[in-house]
Structure formats: C-alpha cells, structure tokens
Amino acid sequence: MVVRRARRSSPSYIDANCGNHLRICEIRRRFAQPKRVRPRSVKRYRYLTAEEGYGAGMSEGDFEIELEKRRGLPEPLRALLGDYPRNAWEANAHFSALIRFWLDRHVGFRHLLEALLRETREALDCGNEQDLFGARLAQLGGLFINELHGHHMVEDIHYFPHLKMLDKRISHGFDILDRDHHVIDGHLAAFAEEVNAVLWAIESNAPANTAFGILEAGLVRLDRTLRRHLEDEEELVVPVLLKFAPAGLV
Secondary structure, three states: OOOOOOOOOOOOEEOOOOOOEEOHHHHHHHOOOOOOOOOOOOOEEEOOOHHHHHOOOOOOOEEEOOOOOOOOOOHHHHOOOOOOOHHHOOOOOOOOHHHHHHHHHHHHHHHHHHHHHHHHHHHHHHOOOHHHHHHHHHHHHHHHHHHHHHHHHHHHHHHHHHHOOOOHHHHHHHHHHHHHHHHHHHHHHHHHHHHHHHHHHHHHOOOOHHHHHHHHHHHHHHHHHHHHHHHHHHHHHHHHHHHHOOOOOO
C-alpha cells in the first residue's frame, strides 16, 4: 500500500535532547548533523560474595545485566521481591499515593508507545492523511521524549541515591537502572531522528514509505527495551519502598 502524501506547511519537528517542537527553519539549522546520545558501555557486572555482604549461601558470579539482552533482574537483586510480590503491593500498608503515581507514570509511557506504534502502522498500511498523522506524531513524540527525560532525571537525582543506601544486597541494582537510562537515551535520540525523517518526507512531498518503515522498526525496538527496563525498575524499587518507607519517598 502506497502511503498517500499531502503537503503540510511549516511542521513541528522533535528536539532529540528534550522533546521540544521545532519549526522548519530551526530543524534545518539544528539537525543538519544530528547528535546521537551515546549510551554507556554496559556489559557484565560482578556481584559481591557472601563475605562482602550478599548473605550466606551466595556465591560470587557474573550475571547478564545489559538492558537489551537480559530477561529480568538477576536473582541477587530480587532478594526483596519474594517478600513483596507484585500482586500484593497495593495491599501493603506502605503503598502510598506517591508509589501509585510513580507506577501510573510507567503505565502512561507504555500507553504512549502503544499509540505511537499503532498510529504509525495505520498510516503505513491504510494510507491515512499524512498531514494529520504528522501533526499527531510531532505531538506525541515530543510529549513522550520530554516526559521520559524528566521522569528519569527525578529518579537519578532524587530516588536512586537514597534507595541504594537502604539495602546493601540490592544497592548495585540502582547502578544498573541508571545505566539503563543512558541506553534508553540512545534509543530516544534515534527515535527523534526517525520522527524527523518522516516529518521531512511529508513536508517535502517525497515518498515516505521507507521513513515510515524505519520509524515502525525503531518503535518496536524502543518499546521492547523500555518495557524491560520499566518492569525491572518496578520490581527493584517498589519492594524497597514498601519495606523501608523512607521519608519523602512514600
């Protein structure tokens, strides 16, 4: 199916660094040579031995912690999850409105990605009006990047430094989550470039199927990566909050 093209006047583009919308003159100037956020190199992490604080019976070992390869948190980092399973979180006396809000933010990010992927596929498969789709893509894409950047900043500055001090057995898990954020930054930079390529094709009245296909593939990768991170983050953070109920964080 060939995607129907329709010219749009002076569309908004996406700033890879903060998600802000840019006008056509700004995109030419600022994205002539787009900069990609380079994620930290994350391979394998060596966990503490029993003598170093991981409890009796724990042996030294390596665990796969790279975000795009792991299938969940390594068992040493799930030490609290057995006592605070996901299906019992809301019944816990320490489950607060702030924890609910934080989890709802994660739900919102999942829903935004679902909407972006669904509408991209509809535009590609059904030939939806490109001018309408372009405006929607710029709006949702900018919102997604901006909100996710802000969310990660709060976690990195306010939450993680305090939470990692509460239980030595899982403190390194917060370093992994911080590294996840750098990996996701790389995906967001690529996403911004892919969105801008689609918007540029629409503005130029050029064939857009290739750009749409690249955007769809990028969204699939981003969705898979972010879902893995969010699930692991929730299963590390919420049990800590429920057990220790640190002041100002619950």
